[in-house]
Amino acid sequence: DAKTTQPPSMDCAEGRAANLPCNHSTISGNEYVYWYRQIHSQGPQYIIHGLKNNETNEMASLIITEDRKSSTLILPHATLRDTAVYYCIVEQEYGNKLVFGAGTILRVKS
């Protein structure tokens, strides 16, 4: 079973920030939070990952709560091309056995 809980769907206006939540209350100390997304039926695309500090890259920011039981993926200026299924995954950094849940369908609307 997936170790994460995500809302099934969210809407976001184009140009606004998209904030995608994820709960992972059973995360253990050596597990990372990974985010991938899947556009239509293409192969998933890696976005970002982190352990406990907030992370930012050219695609997104990842905010992890201090107790590490939840996190938020932020797409700062969503575009129509960001419409996709977003998966939050908890995994040991050296494990690589990703377990995908159902994810969140993000619909960016003009």
Added chain:
Amino acid sequence: DADVTQTPRNRITKTGKRIMLECSQTKGHDRMYWYRQDPGLGLRLIYYSFDVKDINKGEISDGYSVSRQAQAKFSLSLESAIPNQTALYFCATSWGPQPQHFGDGTRLSIL
């Protein structure tokens, strides 16, 4: 990811046939993976390999086998295809524990 190539992209076949899906990569990654995805669901891991001599079962390996012919090639076989193996299949690669890179998938239909 254009550096992870899956063939064929689409395949329709009949129950009982032996099917091989192939994956090749030009990224020089050591780890390779096979996943399947059913409609409306996330991906599930079938098999994975951390190097040429290493093969490991994933969550749903029954009915499947794999071969890691070279570092760049990882093939998935369905020995005797059945209709409930109809799905979208993805190959992925990674360099060690780094994030995975996925191919564009193979859509397999078994009649």
